[in-house]
Amino acid sequence: MDQAVQQFVERMALICEKEGMPRIAGRIFGYLLATDQTFSLEELAERLQASKASASTNARMLEQFGMIQRVSVLGDRRDFYRVQDDPWEQMLRVAQGRWRDMVHVFAEASQRLPEPAGRERAAQAEVFHALLIRECDALIERWHALRAEERAAQAAGAASETATNS
Amino acid sequence: MDQAVQQFVERMALICEKEGMPRIAGRIFGYLLATDQTFSLEELAERLQASKASASTNARMLEQFGMIQRVSVLGDRRDFYRVQDDPWEQMLRVAQGRWRDMVHVFAEASQRLPEPAGRERAAQAEVFHALLIRECDALIERWHALRAEERAAQAAGAASETATNS
DNA sequence: CATTTTGTTCAGTATTGACTGAACGATCCG
């Protein structure tokens, strides 16, 4: 495997591990990100020097998180994986889910805790996380706008290029 | 310990554990949040049924993250801890730091990766995380505004109450 | 239907890391 790719894969492995995922999940994600191709399960296992079992488990976990995508190829029985079109939005959505749980916990605490000051803090935490969720929606929208705009610029660039080429 | 407090503490323990912290750190944070008081290290260890060593280590970790605060009391040699005034902002700041690292990783990858498509993805990831950091600053500002406004409303309410009482 | 290929499940292993008890160091008090 290419030197730069390998380095990137290992860094993503550590980053993802810090976020609470298994290391190999991070490697798979990093590798798919770096190459931007589709790979079969066995190819992934081979390239990342992991067992088929581990590749299977972790690929399905990443698919669950919406970070990668399982694709089927006509006339091929194998599973192929590639990175999701916009994995970052998916990650935010997962985070939003966690925050929703926290909102629920804090809402309950703000009513049940014995000390008024504690209830106050819990209520504050609830408000904060609710704000977090809302702002996250706004952020995703802005991100989409940014991507669309970038794509438009690229398309325009490509068009002008073909124009000069013709 | 109160039933509701204990339940909240355990929930925070699991939440924090999912975020990658030790379970006891979550318990300490949850307990300080629920009671909104200052406790000595030994009190924390006792109430949470943990060793002094563990309480010490985890309290310092939480302090590092800016989620709790170590306070010294005049005439007392012990360390006391209480929850930070705005722990949620601190958590966001820590997250921002991680995203900064990721921006750096992606920036490098977007130049070094061999495949153009991979470089493109890395560049996209870099843009996304940069956006994340910026929007997070905006979010913190909005949060401050919200808090200030809430505090003003509370002050007004307290004022009118004292007015009716007098 | 047997064989091959592919993905998943599962028991076992190994590694990580959280937690503890005890030793240590530092600081205060008589």
Place this chain on the structure above:
DNA sequence: CGGATCGTTCAGTCAATACTGAACAAAATG
């Protein structure tokens, strides 16, 4: 200076879990 009280450090233990190899299930192919 002892003695006492804290906080921290560290070696050791324990539990959780990532990972593997092998067995298994499913599906296609000849």
